[in-house]
Amino acid sequence: MNKTIRTLWQHNRLLVIAFAIALSLTIVFGVRTTAFFIYWSAHQDVPVAGWMPAGYVAKSYRVEIETVREALGLDPQDRDRRPIARIAADRGVPVDELIGRVNAALREARADEATDGQ
Structure with a gap:
């Protein structure tokens, strides 16, 4: 050898x-x-928290990142990597409000996925 x-x-x-x-x-x-x-x-379906950026939420819930960005009120094509808490602070909105919007968008995306799969 x-x-x-x-x-x-x-x-x-x-x-x-x-x-x-x-x-x-x-x-x-x-x-x-x-x-x-x-x-x-x-780390799938981790509860949404303020420290998470949109990309992390999208990857965890296996949805398109545009869905999460739209729920946060961001431009879907923007490459904004700020965490949810910073986005809320910059807008002067409670973090829980943004998290609620994201959770609603995730539920809607999952419901759309379930109906598309049938």
Whole structure:
């Protein structure tokens, strides 16, 4: 085994380096994908809270992000990443009011999804 590796290193150094880089990237992205899968499997339908940005809510409830952005009164195409609490503070509205709007939009989206699936 060592002789094979030594021979490859001596005659195909760039190929061995490229293979090592490719193997390292495969491992890194494989671990990252697995970690994301495990995280989001355990964080589905998390109760909406003020610290959550629109994207987190959309991913947790598996709805389009535009649905959540519209419920928050944001432009659906805007890339606003502020948490719900900051949006409420900027508008001078209670956080619970915005959370209520988001929850209503989520219920509506789920009801639409249920009727579309039948």
